[in-house]
Amino acid sequence: MGTRGQGSRTVSAARFQSGAVLAAIGGYRTLMTNALHLHACRMLALVAGLFLVLAAAAPLSVHAKDADKxxxxxxxxxxxxxxxxxxxxxxxxxxxxxxxxxxxxxxxxxxxxxxxxxxxxxxxxxxxxxxxxxxxxxxxxxxxxxxxxxxxxxxxxxxxxxxxxxxxxxxxxxxxxxxxxxxxxxxxxxxxx
CATH class of the missing domain: 2.60.120.1140 (Protein of unknown function DUF192)
Structure with missing residues (x-):
């Protein structure tokens, strides 16, 4: 009985540890998903900002090509x-x-x-x-x-x-x-x- 009781505790501890590992992995996945989402948002903002800068400069460059000398x-x-x-x-x-x-x-x-x-x-x-x-x-x-x-x-x-x-x-x-x-x-x- 003592052996069974200890084995049960060992199994419970192993289950707890594996549960903690799975929870940590799940937390890591959530953290990574959030980090990737944040990175994607930053990249989208950067691309949008670059697009706005190029759009603002476009009339000037088109105008420069067409301007008389x-x-x-x-x-x-x-x-x-x-x-x-x-x-x-x-x-x-x-x-x-x-x-x-x-x-x-x-x-x-x-x-x-x-x-x-x-x-x-x-x-x-x-x-x-x-x-x-x-x-x-x-x-x-x-x-x-x-x-x-x-x-x-x-x-x-x-x-x-x-x-x-x-x-x-x-x-x-x-x-x-x-x-x-x-x-x-x-x-x-x-x-x-």
């Missing part, structure tokens, strides 16, 4: 054409015309800032003097800053809300008669006809 400024003296480099991304806009020793005749850089806003420019690391033409969303010249100082950290502001800035070699605004109220024709303004 030239502008025509309708001045009182007639149409003035310039070839332009486009500064559409924040990296392109931050670099601008820095580190250039010259700018060819009738050549410039067009910065598209999207929705109208106050714009601040500077001449840090810009080795040549520029004329900055600040342009409203409809293509109307808002203001012209002439002969900006090379390498200056002074702010050259739009003095009002604008969509774009066209940088040209200093003296171009005077030479070609570019002034406030003129119209800049380019696809970003929707006025190329």
């Amino acid at each position: 030239s502008v025509v400024i309708m001045t009182q003296d007639g149409a003035q054409a310039f070839s332009v480099e486009l500064a559409l991304t924040s990296q392109q806009q931050a670099r601008g015309l820095m580190f250039r020793n010259s700018l060819p005749e009738r050549h410039g850089m067009l910065f598209d800032f999207g929705p109208e806003r106050e714009v601040s420019m500077w001449m840090k690391n810009t080795l040549i003097s520029l004329d900055m033409v600040f342009i409203n969303a409809d293509g109307t010249v808002h203001r012209v800053a002439r002969g900006t100082e090379p390498l200056s950290l002074d702010i050259v502001g739009s003095q009002g809300r604008v969509r774009a800035v066209l940088e040209l070699a200093a003296g171009s605004a005077e030479k070609y008669g570019i002034r406030k109220g003129d119209t800049v024709r380019h696809s970003i303004f929707g006025n190329t006809q």
